[in-house]
Amino acid sequence: MSAHVISNTGVMLGRSIRHVTRSMDTIITVTIMPIAFMLLFRYVFGGAIQTGTDNYTNYLMPGILLIAIASGISYTGFRLFNDMQSGIFERFHSMPIARSSVLWGHVLTSVVSNAISVVVIIAVGLVMGFRTSAGILDWLAVAAILAMFTLSLTWVAMIAGLAASSTDGATAFSYPLIFLPFISSAFVPTETMPGPVKAFAENQPVTSIVNALRALFEQQPVGNDIWIALGWCAGILIVAYAFAMRVYHRKVA
């Protein structure tokens, strides 16, 4: 049985990855906006922003990566929604396969496609002056945090994809997520913000994730940030997964 799950999920992943690679426009949309933000903040706002570091590209890189992931997962919701609409979701569910593979194919595709856009953005960042002294272990920790972030937001996207009644509904949920890094430590230090905004910024998940990633890139001590970051991701993941399963079982007998 478990061999079926792995084999079925592999087929579903292969299918869904083809959907990604055959619609280059989605890859471009997912990477172009974060790259545009990176250019904007580096070359337009960057000169006037005081962060206490001499390399602003280094400072903004973690936030840019989170924006890329937050916009990338909207396509996960979109792909799942399309499957629900087209009838292929029902075809899969009437077949003798592990039903969980239908959703996990989408989840793994989301992780893989977001990993691709992260790599592309880091490559562009290197051209723009992003430098890091991170070693292998630091990079592994960065990859683990980004994977957890992707996974937790992917399950949020699964709720939208399963429950939406229109394409807009299946993708619009990601807009507030894309906005979240702006009210965090991603682009400016939180100390400059007025009281209530500062309180929100310092206690929302993006700030701890950004701080942890920044510390890893700079080889600074990560302190508690990494655990708070992983805690947020795990919490969102569990809640979103539970909700997604409820919606799923309401849709499928």
Next chain:
Amino acid sequence: MKTPPLAIQVSGLQKSYGKLEVLKGVDFSVASGSIFALLGSNGAGKTTVVRILSTLLKPDGGTATVNGFDAVAKPERVRESISLTGQFAAVDEILTGRENLIMVAKLRLVPNPGTVADDLLARFGLSDAGGRRVATYSGGMRRRLDIAMSLIGDPPVIFLDEPTTGLDPEARLEVWHEIQSLAGKGTTILLTTQYLEEAEKLADRIAILHQGIIIVSGTLAELRQLLPPAKAELVERQPTLEEIFLAIVGNKEGARR
């Protein structure tokens, strides 16, 4: 045990969507290897019956048995016994026809998925189109691919939910031909349709679903006896528009591309 064995047995099936009672106690059975047509107007509940039989929906009451397995208690065994071809061709538009077939073969763990796909492409006249994305296919080609996908793994029972809705006359004839040849090989077929002619042409037995129950069921001859005997009248028979259309458009090979 009993002869002939029953491939599908439905009794007292009930289903409501909120306050709307769609099925109010549906009973019918289908003998192995036969073609059974479930006839009804739009919204009569034909698709609901098919969705329950293919384990996509749980009934509120009654039982549904497919190939000897209860659809609620043993859904995995039912899914091993069936294939569903839905009302809206459930094919992957971004993949090619061949990739669609290979995907289903791999999911069903059929050996040599590539060979299986090529054989089916040839059988359904899609060999030339096999390498093209399904998004470029015509409605008839999609439906043929859809049915081809349903045949992988040789399931003993096939559900065809309005298999010819939206097809042009030639494509419809091709689908009919394929359905008949399948039944000839012993596959049990339950098809839903709103075309009376389709049921008349294909089905061994016909049931009419109306307002949530089966109001009549039987062979075509039995249904005919419900009406007064036919009177012999001399009428000059005009060709139907369909016959004219087919005669003019003629060549079947053109449609097969």
